[in-house]
Amino acid sequence: MARAATTSDAFNAIAEPRRRDILMLLRDGERAVAELADDLEMTQPQTSKHLRVLREVGLVRVRGAGKQRLYALDAEGLRPIHEWTGGFEQFWNGSFDRLDAYVQRLAQHPSTTDRGDTDD
Known part of the structure; x- marks a missing residue:
C-alpha cells in the first residue's frame, strides 16, 4: 500500500523529528520563522520548508506581521x-x-x- 504524502496527513507530518521540535516550540505561543530557525539551529529555508508542511496539514497557522511571518499551533x-x-x-x-x-x-x-x- 502506498504511503500517504507527507503534506496530506498530520501523522506523517509529525513523523519528522524536526517538525515535532517546531510544534514543541510553538506550544509557548507565536514565533517568527527566524526565531524558530535559531532555536533549532537550522537555516531559515529548512525551517520554512518544515513549517509549510505543518501548515498544509493544518497543524500550524501563519499570519503576517510587517515583514515577519508568525506561526502558531492550530488546535483544530x-x-x-x-x-x-x-x-x-x-x-x-x-x-x-x-x-x-x-x-x-x-x-x-x-x-x-x-x-x-x-x-x-
Whole structure:
C-alpha cells in the first residue's frame, strides 16, 4: 500500500523529528520563522520548508506581521492526534492502576514477598 504524502496527513507530518521540535516550540505561543530557525539551529529555508508542511496539514497557522511571518499551533489540526493518543492514555492509566494495586498488596504483606513464600 502506498504511503500517504507527507503534506496530506498530520501523522506523517509529525513523523519528522524536526517538525515535532517546531510544534514543541510553538506550544509557548507565536514565533517568527527566524526565531524558530535559531532555536533549532537550522537555516531559515529548512525551517520554512518544515513549517509549510505543518501548515498544509493544518497543524500550524501563519499570519503576517510587517515583514515577519508568525506561526502558531492550530488546535483544530491537532485534534485528530490528541484523540488518537488519548486512547493510549487509558491504557497507561490502567497499567499504572494495576501497578499501584500490586504495590499496595506488597506493602500489606512485606514478609511474604521478601522470602518468596507462597500460599500453597
